[in-house]
Amino acid sequence: MAPDDNWLTAVFERERWQLPPKPGEVERILGQVARRRRRRLLLRSVVAGLAAVAIGAASAVLVLRQGTSADEGSSLLGQPQTTGPIPQPRVVRVGSVPDLTAALPGTAVKELNYRMAGHAGQAGRAIVPQGVTESGNLLAMVTSSGGAPDVVELDPATGEGRTVAKAKLPELRSASVFRATIVWTETAKATGNPDTDADLAVVYRCTNRGSGSVQDLALPRHDPAGLGYEQGYAGISVGSGGIAVEMARHTGGSGPNPSDDFDLYLATDCGAPLRLIAARASSAQFFGDWLFYLHDGAIWRQNLRARSASALVIDKAESFQLTDDALVWTDAVGSVMSTLHAARPDGGFARTIPVPETWRFAYASNAVAVAGTIEKAKGFRSVLTGVWIYLPSRGVIVVFDRPNIPIPDSGEQPAAAVGLGGGAAGKHVLLSEYGWTVGSTVASTNPTHEWLVRFP
Amino acid sequence: MPSFDDFVAARLGALRSYAHLLAGDEAAALGLVDEALVRTGLAWPRVTKDGDPEAYVRATVVALYLSRWRPRSRVGATGADDQQAAATRSELAAHLRPALHRLPRRLRTVLVLRYVDGLPDSEVARLLGCSERKVRSDAAEAAARLAPAT
Numbered sequence: 001m002a003p004d005d006n007w008l009t010a011v012f013e014r015e016r017w018q019l020p021p022k023p024g025e026v027e028r029i030l031g032q033v034a035r036r037r038r039r040r041l042l043l044r045s046v047v048a049g050l051a052a053v054a055i056g057a058a059s060a061v062l063v064l065r066q067g068t069s070a071d072e073g074s075s076l077l078g079q080p081q082t083t084g085p086i087p088q089p090r091v092v093r094v095g096s097v098p099d100l101t102a103a104l105p106g107t108a109v110k111e112l113n114y115r116m117a118g119h120a121g122q123a124g125r126a127i128v129p130q131g132v133t134e135s136g137n138l139l140a141m142v143t144s145s146g147g148a149p150d151v152v153e154l155d156p157a158t159g160e161g162r163t164v165a166k167a168k169l170p171e172l173r174s175a176s177v178f179r180a181t182i183v184w185t186e187t188a189k190a191t192g193n194p195d196t197d198a199d200l201a202v203v204y205r206c207t208n209r210g211s212g213s214v215q216d217l218a219l220p221r222h223d224p225a226g227l228g229y230e231q232g233y234a235g236i237s238v239g240s241g242g243i244a245v246e247m248a249r250h251t252g253g254s255g256p257n258p259s260d261d262f263d264l265y266l267a268t269d270c271g272a273p274l275r276l277i278a279a280r281a282s283s284a285q286f287f288g289d290w291l292f293y294l295h296d297g298a299i300w301r302q303n304l305r306a307r308s309a310s311a312l313v314i315d316k317a318e319s320f321q322l323t324d325d326a327l328v329w330t331d332a333v334g335s336v337m338s339t340l341h342a343a344r345p346d347g348g349f350a351r352t353i354p355v356p357e358t359w360r361f362a363y364a365s366n367a368v369a370v371a372g373t374i375e376k377a378k379g380f381r382s383v384l385t386g387v388w389i390y391l392p393s394r395g396v397i398v399v400f401d402r403p404n405i406p407i408p409d410s411g412e413q414p415a416a417a418v419g420l421g422g423g424a425a426g427k428h429v430l431l432s433e434y435g436w437t438v439g440s441t442v443a444s445t446n447p448t449h450e451w452l453v454r455f456p
Numbered sequence: 457m458p459s460f461d462d463f464v465a466a467r468l469g470a471l472r473s474y475a476h477l478l479a480g481d482e483a484a485a486l487g488l489v490d491e492a493l494v495r496t497g498l499a500w501p502r503v504t505k506d507g508d509p510e511a512y513v514r515a516t517v518v519a520l521y522l523s524r525w526r527p528r529s530r531v532g533a534t535g536a537d538d539q540q541a542a543a544t545r546s547e548l549a550a551h552l553r554p555a556l557h558r559l560p561r562r563l564r565t566v567l568v569l570r571y572v573d574g575l576p577d578s579e580v581a582r583l584l585g586c587s588e589r590k591v592r593s594d595a596a597e598a599a600a601r602l603a604p605a606t
Contacts, residue, residue: 008599012477012571021468029464029490033497260501297502318499 087395106456131175134426239286
């Protein structure tokens with residue numbers, strides 16, 4: 001005979017117990033939250049994450065190895081749609097990046113192998129692009145013949161570079177472009193460990209290709225109430241409405257300790273002053289005349305041209321990305337097991353897409369695709385095993401995943417995996433193959449392969 | 457609404473107790489609660505907006521547990537803690553707990569949600585993504601399996 005409900009309830013009630021925390025355990029958990037928040041904020045702007053930027057010796061010799069060409073033909077892709085229902089996506093698993101051309105006909109894959117010339121004609125270290133333009137040019141930091149670092153824009157077709165600006169600091173964390181405006185973040189030499197890199201010197205800069213003048217973005221030091229901002233964790237994006245900057249408040253304590261509490265500022269152009277556009281808001285993205293952002297656990301949009309009041313688009317969201325024809329977001333209904341959602345940019349035709357818990361929603365999207373990483377968790381550490389790329393209007397999710405990659409012990413290098421590279425724009429996305437561990441014990445390696453992918 | 461720091465300090469012990477009922481061993485319970493609290497901390501403004509942080513953490517613990525999330529092994533996490541915890545257990549440790557931990561994860565989770573959280577079947581069904589009828593049949597099966605041990 002089964003026990004009745006009252007009996008079971010009473011047993012569980014009697015057996016409630018509390019294990020008091022040991023000294024330091026609360027602080028350890030709070031420290032983990034702070035570390036993971038810092039990492040997430042870095043990923044917001046870095047995309048490629050913690051891969052070190054390599055800077056080579058003088059007299060650049062750029063070597064470009066042509067990759068697989070586009071292959072037009074029968075397609076697993078549906079026809080592009082910009083209106084109407086979002087198609088149910090099919091998952092296409094791909095073993096290697098060059099295989100994309102067969103899996104998604106019309107896709108172009110170019111393997112990048114830019115290197116600086118080293119001493120005595122030997123190849124030097126690889127140049128790692130940290131941004132891509134809408135037309136597919138690469139933004140990277142290189143060292144000029146005078147020994148000073150330059151931010152350059154490289155044409156992958158010719159291997160020729162054009163100097164964007166003389167750098168103030170030796171590493172390029174991220175760069176993004178919208179038409180004539182380029183914004184980027186320079187940092188001091190990074191180790192790749194977010195714990196030790198937390199207080200790196202950082203400068204945020206922009207230029208307009210027309211004028212050629214380079215400006216340092218003068219970030220606000222504190223909010224209107226006088227609460228300080230974390231200068232090293234600003235999120236910067238550029239788009240049709242100008243340059244959006246989100247500033248994280250300091251949570252207190254000594255050293256860099258950004259909160260999840262952001263204010264959103266906007267400059268209409270490079271050199272224009274930043275003005276507060278939305279308090280307690282983050283994740284700014286532009287869509288035509290609209291500025292989308294997260295506020296109070298929801299996605300809002302504001303028409304910048306009409307200077308309209310903000311309107312609610314999605315009422316429960318944790319993060320989102322925009323393509324030219326879709327809004328993709330995650331929520332956390334009932335638990336933290338994120339579910340992917342897609343809709344048209346006005347929120348219509350919403351569709352829910354169940355995804356594995358190992359998928360991470362990253363801060364990368366271009367005109368046609370949203371991308372994220374796949375990570376295998378091991379306690380507070382996780383290891384990159386692959387990447388997913390969702391093309392909402394084409395009804396396809398491309399998955400590169402090596403789930404059997406062993407989780408390394410401390411000090412060991414994980415096996416290589418395909419991850420997101422240094423940027424996405426237009427129909428382009430940069431993919432990298434490299435091994436890294438993330439979390440409280442970080443070890444990163446330089447990318448072993450880089451590809452520029454252009455979707456049809 | 458308390459700060460996240462205050463919440464962790466006040467509820468860490470109770471949350472570990474809760475996780476232990478699900479996971480059945482100290483190391484797994486510690487790992488589940490640590491991960492759930494980190495995720496909760498990252499989402500704290502939204503969690504407090506929704507109103508019940510402890511319910512959120514518990515739901516996260518359940519979700520992690522059912523997803524077969526594996527904590528990193530924690531050296532030394534079980535020895536002293538186990539002894540301390542053991543001193544607080546009596547009836548459950550002696551009779552019910554071994555049988556409880558022989559149950560499949562899903563049945564064990566239904567019991568914990570029903571009799572520890574006191575959730576109605578509709579809420580248990582929503583959390584587990586199944587029908588209320590399935591919750592009731594799982595609960596009956598779990599209780600029947602426990603009966604011989606009692």
